[in-house]
Amino acid sequence: MKxxxxxxxxxxxxxxxxxxKNGGYRAVEKALKxxxxxxxxxxxxxxxxxxxxxxxxxxxxxxxxxxxxxxxRHLVVNADExxxxxxxxxxxxxxxxxxxxxxxxxxxxALGSNTTYVYIRGEYAWIPDILEQAIAEAKANGWLGxxxxxxxxxxxxxxxxxxxxxxCGEETALIESLEGKRGNPRIKPPFPAIQGVWMRPTVVNNxxxxxxxxxxxxxxxxxxxxxxxGRSTGTKLMSACGNLKRPGVYEIPFDLSVxxxxxxxxxxxxxxxxxxxxxxxxxxxxxxxxxxxxxLKTAKGETRCMNYESLSDGGFQTGSMLGSGGFIVxxxxxxxxxxxxxxxxxxxxxxxxQCSPCREGTGWMYKILKxxxxxxxxxxxxxxxxDIQRRIEGNTICPLGDAxxxxxxxxxxHFRDEFEWHVLNPEESQKRNYGLAHYADPLEIMVS
Amino acid sequence: xxxxxxxxLDKVKEIIARYPEGKHKSAxxxxxxxxxxxFGGWLDVPSMDYVAGLLDIKPIEVYEVATFYSMFNMKPVxxxxxxxxxxxxxxxxxxxxxxxHIKNKLGIQAGETSADGLFTLKPVECLGACGYAPMMQxxxxxxxxxxxxxxxxxxxxxxxxxxx
Numbered sequence: 224m225k226x227x228x229x230x231x232x233x234x235x236x237x238x239x240x241x242x243x244k245n246g247g248y249r250a251v252e253k254a255l256k257x258x259x260x261x262x263x264x265x266x267x268x269x270x271x272x273x274x275x276x277x278x279x280x281x282x283x284x285x286x287x288x289x290x291x292x293x294x295x296r297h298l299v300v301n302a303d304e305x306x307x308x309x310x311x312x313x314x315x316x317x318x319x320x321x322x323x324x325x326x327x328x329x330x331x332x333a334l335g336s337n338t339t340y341v342y343i344r345g346e347y348a349w350i351p352d353i354l355e356q357a358i359a360e361a362k363a364n365g366w367l368g369x370x371x372x373x374x375x376x377x378x379x380x381x382x383x384x385x386x387x388x389x390x391c392g393e394e395t396a397l398i399e400s401l402e403g404k405r406g407n408p409r410i411k412p413p414f415p416a417i418q419g420v421w422m423r424p425t426v427v428n429n430x431x432x433x434x435x436x437x438x439x440x441x442x443x444x445x446x447x448x449x450x451x452x453g454r455s456t457g458t459k460l461m462s463a464c465g466n467l468k469r470p471g472v473y474e475i476p477f478d479l480s481v482x483x484x485x486x487x488x489x490x491x492x493x494x495x496x497x498x499x500x501x502x503x504x505x506x507x508x509x510x511x512x513x514x515x516x517x518x519l520k521t522a523k524g525e526t527r528c529m530n531y532e533s534l535s536d537g538g539f540q541t542g543s544m545l546g547s548g549g550f551i552v553x554x555x556x557x558x559x560x561x562x563x564x565x566x567x568x569x570x571x572x573x574x575x576x577q578c579s580p581c582r583e584g585t586g587w588m589y590k591i592l593k594x595x596x597x598x599x600x601x602x603x604x605x606x607x608x609x610d611i612q613r614r615i616e617g618n619t620i621c622p623l624g625d626a627x628x629x630x631x632x633x634x635x636x637h638f639r640d641e642f643e644w645h646v647l648n649p650e651e652s653q654k655r656n657y658g659l660a661h662y663a664d665p666l667e668i669m670v671s
Numbered sequence: 672x673x674x675x676x677x678x679x680l681d682k683v684k685e686i687i688a689r690y691p692e693g694k695h696k697s698a699x700x701x702x703x704x705x706x707x708x709x710f711g712g713w714l715d716v717p718s719m720d721y722v723a724g725l726l727d728i729k730p731i732e733v734y735e736v737a738t739f740y741s742m743f744n745m746k747p748v749x750x751x752x753x754x755x756x757x758x759x760x761x762x763x764x765x766x767x768x769x770x771x772h773i774k775n776k777l778g779i780q781a782g783e784t785s786a787d788g789l790f791t792l793k794p795v796e797c798l799g800a801c802g803y804a805p806m807m808q809x810x811x812x813x814x815x816x817x818x819x820x821x822x823x824x825x826x827x828x829x830x831x832x833x834x835x
Contacts, residue, residue: 295691307758307797338691345704345742346798348811381689386700386740389796403699403732405739421694464760464801471802508759508797549801551760565762569796572741 224450226438226458227431228474231318237353239360242321248366250440254329255374262333266436268444270456275301275392275429276507276547277622278531287416288334289424296424298336300327300433301397302343302350305389307508307569308549311460312430314472316343316350319434320357324380326433328366329440331378334426338379341430342397345386354382389573393621394427396575407575408621431460451477455530459545465503465552468492477530481505482519484529485552498554501659502638505534506546508566509626511633512559513543539633558656559641563634564592570627578619584611585627592631595642598649605642609635673721679705683725695726699736702726703743712752713744741795749784749791751829754808755817757794760801769805770794772819776826789833790826 235241242248254262267282288296304312316323331339343350358380361367369377383401385391391400395409398420419425435457439447448456455477464470467485469492475484484490485500494500500515520527522541527533534545553562571585591608594600612628619625635642645652675683683702690697702722703714710718714737716730723730737743744752753773757766770781773792777785784791800806803815814825 304799305797308760308801310799310801310803313799340689344799345700345740346808348808383689383697384701384704386704387742387795388740400700401697402694403696403726403736405736421691462802464804465763504759551763551801553763557763562759562762565757565759569758572796575739 224458224476225474226447226450227315227322227434227460228319228472230322237318237320237357239321239357239364243364246441247321248325248361248364250437251325251328251332251366252372253440254332255372255376259333259335262329262440265444266333266439269435269439269447270451270454271432271435271439271447272454272456272531273429274431274435274459274548276306276509278545281428281432284416284428285334285426287414288426289417290335291424294423295337296335297420297426298327298331298334298339299397299401299420299425299427300339300341300430301392301394301427302341302347302430303385303389303392303397304347304430304547305344305392305573306547306549307566308464308504308551309462309507309547310464311462311472311548313347313350315430315434315460316347316354320353321361322434322437323430324354324357324361325366326436327380328361328371328378330426330428330433330436331380332371332374332376333436336426337377338381340401340420341380341382342391342401343382343384344391345384348384351382351384358382388575389569390575390621390623393623396621397427398425405575407577408623410620452528452530453532455532455545459529459548461529461548461550463491463550463552465550466495466498466554466557467552468495475529477528479529480519481527481529481534484550491552494552494554496554498556499659500552501555501557502553502559504543504549504551504630505529506544507549508551508569509622509629510544510546511539511542511629512553512563512637513633514637517541517637518543539629540636543633555659556656558596559634559638560592560596560645563630564589564596566630567592567627570623574623574627578624580615580618581624581627584615584624587611588627588631595645596652598645598653600642600646600649602643602646604646605635605639673710673717675705675709675721679709687726696728696732699726699728699733700740703733703737703740707743712748712750713746747784748793750789750833751809752791752793754793754795754798756796756798756800756804756806756808758797760797761804761806764804766805766817768819769807769817769822772822776823789830 271281272278388406390396391406396406400406415425504512521536531545536542567589571589576582612631615624616628641657687698706718719733723733805817806815
């Protein structure tokens, strides 16, 4: 069942006319006949969880928004999609800009935001034009501006481009950046819902989260909440990448098994070039990598499915997270050490430098990983890496520290033999990769 | 004395109007993008000082922001900047080979500009095109599904464009 991408294939859906003809802006019509609090209730009932990565219940986040008299409130949409492996928001904004704009208008009304901002990563340099055109079309048709559809509600939406900083995906860093400053995360509390942009109450939501408000309003929160599994309601956009036969953006039902998602004809169609599956990071680079055997089945031997609960089954010992839905697949010929090294380089590049454990630790981890990868590592380096990541986790203002620590921890936890092989075989490791080893393709080898 | 064109100055006004009264500093990053476009692809001190003047903020407030964000170039760059992604998913699909190929082809290292001033190689971190890897950003747009042959034809295309 598709709730977001249902109309993605329709010609001209990027533009107002086709979008409206196919049921567009019905959610706004409906919303304007409700009170803002009724909309918040619908979103609560839907069970929608933030699609940016943290999975926090959206309705609850909305209900925390402070409403002091005479102080403007803002909805700021986080389109700073930068988590390696994730490119679904880009797809939504590029191909269904009106779905996104419709979601923003309804959400702005629910939150009382008369001025809403989209903070988009600077590298998506061509997308602001697409969004601004959709915004202009919506405005020309009376869905934005003053007194929308005679409701008395005024709303403007502006697109604000960032300039290359992963950290600005963290909501308080995003707010700082929107204020024209360096993207240094703020210490919480106060939370943005109380003091956000320009110290005004602010809700920061991911693009996909805001788009999901449209089907929620159209079908009603309760109906939306019935779709899915347990606390994973609705559908999720997955960004499938790495060594897959058919990578891309997919809207998945939460009861889909990981195996079907990777191998199914309707989905990724298996590993590229007929190779075997070695490992996968299922929810964006920050979440733990899993070897193939633990990816397709949980440690208890149950089928692992593509939802919040199933992917995290087993905690970090034997599970991972759904995160942002950045699904990175490694085939049998990939080197886990090298892959982890590129992620460590990413995090050291993106650390804002405020907290010493992250600023110093990410660079230190990168250097050690680079040594191991280039055949200059020592056996004690592996324990040192473990020690450093452990001292970063939980000791920083924002979650970037955790995000940098987890991939390293999981790589050592599940692939320690590959790290040791690099240390013991410095010359051979420069000529070939380690291969599959004991966590080989679980379709052939059972979970031990 | 450097200055924006009238067209750009109108754009500056429009951008500042997006933010609440007195919160015009929010326009800083969008203005730095305009400045980098207008003044040769990088931000020298006079350009940053000019932006500070437009927003009536202290120059240091501009410097500290310009140096934080990786899209702002703090030294001169070639006419075309090849921003090749090298993070995980692109690496899995051969970005190392793409970067090596560009280095060999142009005789430059990462961060350097070719002798003819046309190309700068800037390896970058994840740009959000992981499903279409390997990729590079070229100006406003992405070039995806790169192969060494495709890189060669892009370089050729740019050399031709530079002549015209």
